[in-house]
Structure formats: C-alpha cells, structure tokens
Amino acid sequence: MSTYLPNDDMASFSRVLSKSKHIIAVAGAGLSAASGIPTFRGAGGFWRKYDAISLATPEAFRNNPSRVWQFYHYRREKALQCEPNPAHMALAAFSNKQIREVLAPRSTFTLITQNVDGLSRRALDSIPSSVPGIDIDAGAIDSQPVLLEMHGRLFDVVCTSSACGHRELNFTSPIVPALAGTEKFVEAADIEPEIPTTDLPRCSKCGALARPGVVWFGEVPHYLDVISKLVDKADLCIVVGTSSTVYPAAGYASEVQDHGGKVAVFNLDRSEGDEDADFLFLGPCEKTLPAALGLKKD
Numbered sequence: 467m468s469t470y471l472p473n474d475d476m477a478s479f480s481r482v483l484s485k486s487k488h489i490i491a492v493a494g495a496g497l498s499a500a501s502g503i504p505t506f507r508g509a510g511g512f513w514r515k516y517d518a519i520s521l522a523t524p525e526a527f528r529n530n531p532s533r534v535w536q537f538y539h540y541r542r543e544k545a546l547q548c549e550p551n552p553a554h555m556a557l558a559a560f561s562n563k564q565i566r567e568v569l570a571p572r573s574t575f576t577l578i579t580q581n582v583d584g585l586s587r588r589a590l591d592s593i594p595s596s597v598p599g600i601d602i603d604a605g606a607i608d609s610q611p612v613l614l615e616m617h618g619r620l621f622d623v624v625c626t627s628s629a630c631g632h633r634e635l636n637f638t639s640p641i642v643p644a645l646a647g648t649e650k651f652v653e654a655a656d657i658e659p660e661i662p663t664t665d666l667p668r669c670s671k672c673g674a675l676a677r678p679g680v681v682w683f684g685e686v687p688h689y690l691d692v693i694s695k696l697v698d699k700a701d702l703c704i705v706v707g708t709s710s711t712v713y714p715a716a717g718y719a720s721e722v723q724d725h726g727g728k729v730a731v732f733n734l735d736r737s738e739g740d741e742d743a744d745f746l747f748l749g750p751c752e753k754t755l756p757a758a759l760g761l762k763k764d
C-alpha cells in the first residue's frame with residue numbers, strides 16, 4: 467500500500483454528499499462490529515477451531531450439516547442478543563427521504579449490505595417515520611429499494627430439496643431443540659455435539675433438511691441485476707466496514723469511480739483498494755459515519 471492517504475476532510479465530504487444524486491452504500495461486517503457481531507477476517511474470524519470462511523460453503527454443509535448448523539445457530543443467537551449501533555442508525559436515518567433532503571437534496575439512496583445479521587433492517591424499522599423497506603421480492607421493482615441484503619439473511623431458512631425450495635423467515639430461538647445450548651461452545655477446545663440430520667431444522671412444507679438462507683462461497687448473491695443498475699448510475703459510493711476482498715461487492719466502488727463517481731471509505735483499518743478512494747475515514751464507523759453524514763447525536 468502506498469503512503470499516500472486519500473482526503474479525510476469531513477467538510478469536503480459533506481460538500482460532495484450534498485451534490486450527489488444517486489448514492490449507494492456498500493457495507494460489510496465492520497458495520498456490525500460495534501454491535502458485538504464478530505467479523506470474518508482477522509481476530510474474531512474463528513469459531514471453535516474453524517476459520518469462519520471455511521464453514522460458509524455448500525461443501526461444508528454437505529459434509530457436516532450438524533457443524534454448519536451449529537455455527538449458524540451460534541450466529542443467529544448472537545444476532546438476537548445484539549442491537550443496531552450508531553452506524554446502522556445513521557444509515558437508516560439517511561434512508562429517510564425527509565432527512566436526506568437536508569443533507570443531499572433530491573437524491574436516491576440504497577444500502578447494499580453483505581451482512582446477514584438483520585441489524586440494518588432492524589435499524590430501519592426502529593425509525594418511526596422511515597420510508598418502509600421495499601421488499602423487491604414482493605414485486606415493487608420500479609421503486610428504488612432502501613436495503614438489499616445481498617448475502618441473504620441469518621433468519622431465512624431454506625429447503626435443500628430443489629423440487630421444493632421453500633424459504634421462510636424464522637426467528638425461533640433456538641431454531642430446533644437439538645441446537646439449544648450449542649452456541650455456548652465457541653472455543654477451539656470445545657466439544658462438538660453431533661446432531662443427527664433428523665434433529666436439524668427441517669422444511670416446514672416438505673420435511674427435507676433445511677439450510678440457513680445465506681449466500682455461501684460459490685453461490686450467486688441476491689439482487690445482482692438491481693445492484694448493477696444502481697452501481698451504474700451511482701455518483702457516490704460509501705464503503706463501510708468491509709475488507710473489500712469478496713466479489714462482486716468488492717468491485718462496486720471502482721465501478722462507480724470508473725464512470726466518474728466518488729468513493730468514500732469508512733473502515734477501522736486500511737482495506738483493499740482504499741488508496742484509490744476519494745475519501746478515507748479511518749476509525750470506528752459507529753463514530754465516523756454519523757459524523758460524516760451529519761447525523762451525530764450531540
């Protein structure tokens with residue numbers, strides 16, 4: 467990485483923000499770090515003795531659905547205990563058209579998140595006057611979505627039978643009795659209960675084995691067509707708490723820059739490609755993002 471650092475002046479960022487018309491934010495695990503959700507890479511990227519990334523594959527699930535379900539059960543339980551932090555709240559407030567009108571008049575905004583923890587949705591829902599999230603699965607394709615959870619959701623449960631494919635939202639804790647308490651074993655030396663597949667979550671329609679409704683490595687993320695249109699017209703891309711190592715999300719910022727848009731990176735540390743950003747705000751995004759968006763509460 468070069469020693470040159472992009473602009474970190476909040477006032478110049480505010481000027482760019484105020485002139486932007488089509489704004490997107492691309493978020494990663496760092497957005498939820500202050501809420502207590504472990505990130506994937508670096509410290510916290512391990513669960514028991516496994517690298518979190520090695521468990522997020524269809525092969526891992528095929529080879530050991532009991533282990534992979536215990537990992538996702540742990541993450542579901544964790545997410546249920548956590549609350550949205552000031553960075554989620556700032557993005558949710560910025561999604562509100564009335565609030566945005568002051569900061570970036572006549573602009574559009576969509577948050578594209580790689581996170582599956584549901585905290586951005588909860589932040590949106592907690593803002594009383596917020597524009598309700600538009601569920602594009604429900605067919606509202608013409609309206610611009612507020613939030614796109616491109617890597618799926620921890621609380622979606624999907625049938626593994628391709629003939630069925632039933633998907634449903636399920637917040638049950640624990641999702642099945644056999645997983646109860648297994649979330650407490652998170653250290654390398656912890657015992658690993660072996661749960662028969664018959665006791666793992668099953669499809670409520672056809673009874674086949676169900677899987678977490680998240681996008682694994684090697685699978686295609688959701689909403690790619692919609693996202694590609696948003697990226698094409700974006701004149702500002704706000705990159706929050708992502709290592710920018712997983713494609714396609716990692717490529718959106720440079721696509722926006724390629725057609726003349728600006729990029730602002732908010733990350734605790736240096737991240738892939740950040741030297742090319744127009745703005746780089748190093749530090750915890752729960753502090754820097756509310757400040758940069760002019761939504762700091764004090």
Ligand code: OAD
Nearest residue numbers: 494495496499505506507580707708709733734735750751
């Ligand atoms: P990573 O764990 O790769 O990166 C998290 C980033 O957040 C790092 O760059 C940290 O420096 C930064 N960070 C940590 N705490 C922060 C804070 N308080 N404020 C700002 N930044 C902070 O997570 P992702 O980039 O989200 O995919 O990873 C991308 C994808 O890889 C995930 O969606 C997941 C993963 O494997 C799948 O499971 C398909």
Ligand code: ZN
Nearest residue numbers: 625630669672
């Ligand atoms: Zn089914």
